[in-house]
Amino acid sequence: MTVLLYVLGVLFVALGVGLSIGLHEIGHLVPAKKFGVKVTQYMVGFGPTLWSTRRxxxxxxxxAIPxxxxxxMIGMFPPRPGDAEGTIRVSSTGRLSQLADEARQLSLEEIEPGDEDRVFYKLSVPKKVVIMMGGPVMNLVIAVVLLTGLVTLYGQQEVKDGAVVASVSECVVPASQAATKTTCAPxxxxxxxxxxxxxxxxxIVSVxxxxxKRTVDVGKLIRPRVGEQVPIVxxxxxxxxxxxxxxxxNTVQQVGPDGTPLVNADGEPVVMDAGFVGVSSAPVTALERQSVAVVPGILGEQVQHIAGVLLHIPQRMTDVAQAAFGSEARDPNGPVSVVGVGRMAGEISSGSIDGLDTAAKFATLVSLLxxxxxALFVFNLIPLLPLDGGHVAGALWExxxxxAARLLKRPDPGHVDVAKALPVAYAVSSVLIVMSLLLMYADVVKPVKLG
Incomplete structure (x- = not known):
């Protein structure tokens, strides 16, 4: 039964990922057709075609590769300045120039008689931006819909007054030994x-x-009362x-104003002699349905977190590599691949995480999607080809x-030749492939564990 639930969780997320990708591309497809651009293919996945139909x-x-x-879209790249539309010079020298010319030629070969005004590169800048932003915005809309359903139908954990006992230590251990000593001697x-x-x-109601009111209050009231009998309700x-x-x-670890345990520059606990009873406390939470007004805040926090991960992606990937090929632990807040997301979904649905009933499992899977x-929304905004943000940047630059030429009364500079940035696109694609393979490997040999 556990294996079946694990598989169902993986399939749930796999279907959700497939639908997210499909809707992302619909976000591009609908405005492209609306603006008259000829779209020859709509594909979910890469590699060999498993199934297709023409409409x-x-x-x-x-x-095959999801x-x-x-x-x-036809006509993604314009002719070079000076070339007649639909033609291309074949005398380019240098490998980078050849790559751009080959891509431009392939783009122009798709243009059939009557399609000359249905090419992407002839669109106005706002229309180009709308088409390329359609995909990321669709992912944002999906996230908003899912989060809205979660907080309004299922609810959100709200912090209440008081504190709850998270654990009780059986024996007295100094703070310097708390991390290494796991059993008590007679x-x-x-x-x-x-x-x-x-x-x-x-x-804990009172001390x-x-x-x-907060977990930090427990320590504040206990630590000064060494040797006193203290009633705890x-x-x-x-x-x-x-x-x-x-x-x-006893020697106990100091905590900050928010209740966070303090450590020094070397990562060692900052300790002090104070009253000690041997409990650790956690906030009191309750599941409550919320209004849609809380969704923007939740969304903003997620966008900020993912943007922070992307801004430090070299260090994050270094950490992943050290964890995958060394003894370091994976960062639970670091990047994961689709393999990692699938494993998380399996753990959630199979009951590997304590304290989740059926409704909570489903809500957690929806939250994961x-x-x-x-993440897809933020990632695709990166202004580098072949990502959507790279095409948006090209349109805005155009x-x-x-x-600027109009203000300075200079000749129209024409369309921006995005094909010249293809070497960057190939380089970015290569980096993304390497990163994906590393993350997949890490998610197999040393996955991020939930709970």
């Missing part, structure tokens, strides 16, 4: 919390008569209980040059 002038199909998709003294009967899951199974605890003096679409 009018467009072939629709699915290819790592993307494309639509094929001679180790028991912690005050263990002796008082505090249990994981208890909600020494003072109400608990907890809620267990819906009923309040008052437990008497006497903090002992929403995050994937946000508009800037033409407006």
């Amino acid at each position: 009018g002038e467009t072939e629709y199909g699915i290819k 790592l993307g998709g494309y639509i094929r 001679s180790d003294p028991k912690t005050p919390a263990f002796l008082a009967g505090i249990q994981p899951g208890d909600k 020494a008569g003072q109400p608990i 907890v809620v267990r199974d819906g009923a309040e209980q008052t437990l008497q605890v006497t903090p002992i003096r 929403a995050g994937l679409n946000v 508009g800037l040059k033409r407006n």
